[in-house]
Amino acid sequence: MQLALKNVTKTYPNGVKALDHIDLTIEPGMFGLLGPNGAGKSTLMRTIATLQKPDEGELHLGDINILKQKMELRKVLGYLPQQFGVYPKMSAEKLLHYFADLKGIGNKMEKKKIVDYALEVTNLTDVKDKHVAGYSGGMKQRFGIAQLLLNNPKLIIVDEPTAGLDPAERHRFLNVLREIGTNNIVILSTHIVDDVKELCNDMAILNGGKILSKMNPVNAVEDLNGKIWTTVTNREGEEQLSKELNVISSSFNQDNSLNVRVYSEEKPNQNFQSVQADLNDVYFVHLKQDEPSLQPNS
């Protein structure tokens, strides 16, 4: 099964073009949709999840025409939105049984089986008797996944799920996604490059409503190797370098000096050293190339 988007476009009434002729094909496995704030990620996720309509375009999941067969899509969809509800003071296990009832999941045995499975995959079995309202942020996010697994979904969409999680919780959450990402299409929308690096075998970068690039993260990093250079300088030095070279990122050292990373086919000058490229470089190079000032004829 494949998710195929063709020419998907959306302009909000205030004139913001949130999706600009998106063409995208997504195969089973973990897919990372990476983009800065305001890139259009949530708009795209909500559109795929049938929660809003595009102005133009077509979306298909296998032979389901998403715009024309909303209910068919919803039967096979698991969607974890950016923000979701307040939970009652009910244990995770009871709440999952309650959701399973709402979803019309068959007999008692079947219900218990699927609830136990959802708790186990999301690593919540040990805390299944605790109130979800009292869960930490990371546990609530994992509960969100447990809840969507009750449907046995084929397409799973998680919108910025790790924002606000501490490193240990983030790690646990990503492991849960890894577990469920093997047989299904899982789309992880995020602005955190490392989430994609750790998990996804395919990804796209979205900016200003446009897909800048679709790529395999490992290959994309390999393509940049030999083209990323670094030097240490100060603020003024960095400003000067930005005028002359393609500075893609900089970070402060403890002594307040700056590590600057530059994208260049050749060594810019003697002060630079070649460094191993990483996915952050790939991301910043694409965003940088999308800046209006770097476009030809502008």
Ligand SMILES: Nc1ncnc2c1ncn2[C@@H]1O[C@H](COP(=O)(O)OP(=O)(O)OP(=O)(O)O)[C@@H](O)[C@H]1O
């Ligand atoms: N209902 C709306 N009405 C008007 N403009 C909107 C609406 N929803 C989103 N936008 C605008 O559309 C653009 C894309 O927003 P969207 O939330 O899809 O981006 P995002 O990549 O998910 O960003 P974030 O990471 O900040 O959530 C932004 O400029 C946003 O301000």
